[in-house]
Amino acid sequence: MQSRGDQSTAHRIAADLEIAILKREFENGVRLDENELSARFGVSRTPVREALGRLALTGLVVQMPRRGTFVRQPGPAELLEMFEVMAELEASCGRLAARRADASQVEAIRKADTACGNALPAGDPNAYYAENETFHQAIYDASGNRFLVGKALRLQRRLMFFRQMQLHLRGRPAESRAEHAAILVAIESGDGDRAATLLRAHVAVQGEKFHSLVVHLNRNEW
Amino acid sequence: MQSRGDQSTAHRIAADLEIAILKREFENGVRLDENELSARFGVSRTPVREALGRLALTGLVVQMPRRGTFVRQPGPAELLEMFEVMAELEASCGRLAARRADASQVEAIRKADTACGNALPAGDPNAYYAENETFHQAIYDASGNRFLVGKALRLQRRLMFFRQMQLHLRGRPAESRAEHAAILVAIESGDGDRAATLLRAHVAVQGEKFHSLVVHLNRNEW
């Protein structure tokens, strides 16, 4: 079930665990037993330990010395903070993209936008989600700052399931598409501040999006 | 993320190596030999491996499977990108702080600013650097977003030695202080956009700062 299977075992374990935690398959505070994990993955404890150490550094688990490692699921408050940072990162990308994007990069953004529009009538939020991601990715690329792109991608990955969730709100995909259009115009006209402001509002969690987030968190459907 | 009270050897090794790399005590591309490191630290290879794995995740070293781990010192181009992200993060903190800071937090920023002013006549860039850090830290705290603060602190730590270096430019501390004053005013008056713009310019690497950076990089004095 793992696509990139030629990697070293420790990396594979870390990747699998990361996905599982991101999918909220573990409750907050659950202890990850090294022996149990080593049995489940069919390897010894050493690679499991390395994988856990890696995960600890990204903040998905916390390691208490001589106590063990515990998964750390962000609650609503921290999730809001993370979305706020996501919004700021995207805003920064947009600001830079508006100033630096060359013709082909603007074209890529425009193309992704129309693809979003085409995915809209199908009414499948997951299909829209995929196109939506390439739209944002195109803006990342146009920012011309690979370090910034790396940070944005990592956080996006971490919030993936929640962003996907939000698109299941009735009417949200259409709304999202409209916001994309305005962002595209701002970038085309080279207005960095406006692109930043629009992107910040586009990603931020407000109003209905906030309610939906909390409800799903409580129902634990994610 | 938590490096407090580490009795464990692996964490200590990771911390020591991180400092050494940040101080540019290793050239770019140098291979970190597990045997050599284990001998130097007087421990076995296992904790060394864990430490290297941790460092790989932060991007300070890269691990090529079955080949080894190599230190990865950012060149001028990437360093510029990192400073640009730092500027954006600080700008975000400033924007939020202008809106959310309560009286005591504003007071803390003001106090740090005057401390910077007091450290100025001594003419010691390192003394000014310390006060400068608490000024920025005060703004971080006032942003009210702990996740954002964590990201800012980590990047600040990574760029520490370069930020310190810049203050050795003749006249830079006084210039910095003047910019601080304007930032303080913007936050006091609740003008988030202005605070963001000022902070972005304050941190960004431009003009003389850029030249100084490249020169020091080439002389390899850092």
Add this chain to the structure above:
DNA sequence: TGCCTGTCACTTCCATACAAGCACCCGCCG
């Protein structure tokens, strides 16, 4: 002479064994 191939040494990576520390539990004492 240039290229290919087989072998070798070195290194990483995983498995297993051992030591040390924390938590829990039970009995004891106030």
Add this chain to the structure above:
DNA sequence: CGGCGGGTGCTTGTATGGAAGTGACAGGCA
């Protein structure tokens, strides 16, 4: 009856040995 202290089991952290993979080098072939 409640708080406390020591023993015990389970867990983590480290050490070490072995297996597998990679790069380099030398020798043979075209």
